[in-house]
Amino acid sequence: MNQTIARSYQHLRQPARGGYAAERWRDELERFSTIFGRLVYLGSLLDPDRGTFVHQGLELRCGKSRCRELIRNAYRRTRDIWLGYDRTRQEEEVRRYFAALEVDESGTQFFAQ
Numbered sequence: 001m002n003q004t005i006a007r008s009y010q011h012l013r014q015p016a017r018g019g020y021a022a023e024r025w026r027d028e029l030e031r032f033s034t035i036f037g038r039l040v041y042l043g044s045l046l047d048p049d050r051g052t053f054v055h056q057g058l059e060l061r062c063g064k065s066r067c068r069e070l071i072r073n074a075y076r077r078t079r080d081i082w083l084g085y086d087r088t089r090q091e092e093e094v095r096r097y098f099a100a101l102e103v104d105e106s107g108t109q110f111f112a113q
Contacts, residue, residue, distance in 0.1 A: 021062035025070050033100060035082050036093040042075040 032038040047054045053071035062070070085093065 019062075021058060021066065022070060024061065025058055025074070029074060034093045034097045035078060035085070036090070037097045037100070038078050039075075039082055040097070042071065042078055045071055 029038055029041075032041060042053075045053045045055050053068050053075070055067055055071060058070065059067040061067075082090070082093075
């Protein structure tokens with residue numbers, strides 16, 4: 001895993017900051033091989049009607065308030081990492097994301113423009 005990503009989620013490993021639920025959440029986020037993929041996933045958890053993040057499994061483990069805090073913080077950190085990448089790195093991330101989905105190369109051209 002990218003060292004920058006690992007450092008940005010370091011605090012989630014501290015039991016006092018969320019215990020088991022935060023650890024499982026961190027593990028769930030680490031499944032993504034790209035920051036772009038993680039950003040897509042986190043964005044999919046946003047409920048547009050309520051303007052809040054929703055993850056039923058995480059809510060069951062730590063409650064709605066803590067769940068929303070974990071997701072919101074993860075989204076912000078992931079977004080900041082993404083925005084810190086230069087255009088070349090962003091394009092590579094998008095290509096790797098679509099390659100993992102087995103989408104043909106023409107599908108990535110839209111994002112590279």
